[in-house]
Amino acid sequence: MFAPASMLEASSVTEDDRRRAEEFITTDEQSALSILLRQVLQATACGADIEVFSADAELSPNQASDLLKMSRPHLLSFMDRGELPFHRVGTHRRIKMSDLREFMQAREAGTEVLANALHGGATAADISPEFSADELSELDSL
Incomplete structure (x- = not known):
């Protein structure tokens, strides 16, 4: 299965997106999704774009x-x-x-x-x- 990556450009993440993501993270900081979301926020805050590939890509x-x-x-x-x-x-x-x-x-x-x-x-x-x-x-x- 050839699957292109999903791309998230750091410049497209707004302050409102960050605020809502932080609110979600605080609901359950130890969930896998919260941990992943925190890493995405940290990377985009540094200006890094994110590409997501599925494991079977x-x-x-x-x-x-x-x-x-x-x-x-x-x-x-x-x-x-x-x-x-x-x-x-x-x-x-x-x-x-x-x-x-x-x-x-x-x-x-x-x-x-x-x-x-x-x-x-x-x-x-x-x-x-x-x-x-x-x-x-x-x-x-x-």
Whole structure:
């Protein structure tokens, strides 16, 4: 199912919209809808536009690369290597939103490990248990 995103431009949210949303949030601050609405209000207050995708939405590589803030050819390389699942609709590639979210989480986790390694927060075992002791000592000497 190819479903375009619903878009909310920050500039279209009026003060009256904000007031009514805040009133709704105060009725049950712990409800999932209140929490989501609070996040939307915070983002739009900072000038960020909001796009909402359903969990079963299918995105084109262009849409996915925009969300990931990477070039389309770079995204296609992940798809071609099998790191990001996709399927074809005719000749067009489509990526399930659920697969894209998993890919994003894996990349964030990898980025965190790399950052910790570069800043000395991770041990060699945290980075890659596949290296031999000799290889790790050679890396440490660099």
